[in-house]
Amino acid sequence: MGLTATPKETKDVSNNHYFGDSVYTYSLKQGIDDGFLAPYKVVRIDIDRDLQGWRPAKGQVDKHGQLIEDRIYNQKDFDRSLVLEKRTELVARKITEFLKATDPYAKTIVFCEDIDHAERMRQALVNLNPERVKENRQFVMRITGDEK
Numbered sequence: 001m002g003l004t005a006t007p008k009e010t011k012d013v014s015n016n017h018y019f020g021d022s023v024y025t026y027s028l029k030q031g032i033d034d035g036f037l038a039p040y041k042v043v044r045i046d047i048d049r050d051l052q053g054w055r056p057a058k059g060q061v062d063k064h065g066q067l068i069e070d071r072i073y074n075q076k077d078f079d080r081s082l083v084l085e086k087r088t089e090l091v092a093r094k095i096t097e098f099l100k101a102t103d104p105y106a107k108t109i110v111f112c113e114d115i116d117h118a119e120r121m122r123q124a125l126v127n128l129n130p131e132r133v134k135e136n137r138q139f140v141m142r143i144t145g146d147e148k
Contacts, residue, residue, distance in 0.1 A: 045094050079113040092124035115144045
């Protein structure tokens with residue numbers, strides 16, 4: 001039996017290929033309309049690197065001294081094959097600014113690429129919100145598949 005809230009469909013992995021066609025589907029909209037799921041609001045902020053891509057300077061190395069391949073990197077690369085620490089900090093700053101302008105205690109989910117990205121983002125948000133973290137250490141929580 002397969003149950004998922006986020007069906008996986010890539011060239012290498014497919015829930016439908018593994019389990020077959022769905023027998024029953026309960027949509028997000030139906031779950032919200034029925035009162036089982038909270039309505040949500042997506043806040044999208046496009047960053048220059050996301051829109052224009054990023055290319056390393058000739059001969060540029062990463063923080064480990066490894067040469068960065070000379071090509072244009074884009075959103076598909078960020079936090080997968082390339083980590084731009086300043087981008088993580090900028091995203092955390094934009095999230096913090098938005099919450100300070102609205103409701104800093106509003107429940108907020110930040111979707112990250114993987115466990116390492118989630119930890120980098122958690123730390124960046126903690127760094128930008130020390131007073132709130134001091135009030136409540138759970139102000140910023142990383143919740144990933146490897147958590148107990």
